[in-house]
Amino acid sequence: MIWKPHVTVAAVIEQQGRYLLVEENIDNRLVFNQPAGHLEEGESLPQAVTREVMEETAYHFEPQALVSIQLWQHPQKPAAFLRFTFCGRVIHHEPGRPLDKDIVATSWMTRKEIEGMQERLRSPLVWQSLIAYESGQRFSLDLLHSLT
Numbered sequence: 001m002i003w004k005p006h007v008t009v010a011a012v013i014e015q016q017g018r019y020l021l022v023e024e025n026i027d028n029r030l031v032f033n034q035p036a037g038h039l040e041e042g043e044s045l046p047q048a049v050t051r052e053v054m055e056e057t058a059y060h061f062e063p064q065a066l067v068s069i070q071l072w073q074h075p076q077k078p079a080a081f082l083r084f085t086f087c088g089r090v091i092h093h094e095p096g097r098p099l100d101k102d103i104v105a106t107s108w109m110t111r112k113e114i115e116g117m118q119e120r121l122r123s124p125l126v127w128q129s130l131i132a133y134e135s136g137q138r139f140s141l142d143l144l145h146s147l148t
Helices: 045-057 111-115 124-134
Strands: 006-012 018-026 029-033 036-038 059-073 080-093 103-110
Touching: 006 045, 006 059, 006 124, 018 045, 018 111, 029 103, 036 045, 045 059, 045 080, 045 103, 059 124, 080 124, 103 111, 111 124
Parallel strands: 006 080
Antiparallel strands: 006 036, 018 029, 018 103, 059 080
16 A cells, blocks of 8 residues: 555735634534645645635635645544645635635634634644744745646
């Protein structure tokens, strides 16, 4: 059997001390996550995160830097995730746009609010990404090359 982690992208989006999170229904449990999802065939990583933010939040997103690359093995499932987390800015919101079917709501939350609900975060990657972002960890998008 060949081991293949899921390649995912996520966005840490901050405005005025609040972070954009999505509440989603995963395995019959409501959890919070950064806007995130899977890399699709033919996409670059920045294109994937831009698309995922739009699909999950109805915000147009401009990635400006790579915050972290994380590898996580799910403790209860035979699944691993290679996650590329970006930061950037939202440019425009389309409030009437339908969101992905698993998204229940979007929320702007403070660090303290997020810290107080860590048991409801989809994975430890959510909190780790926030900490990396707040510590100033940024890598140029020039680091990424896509030959598709």
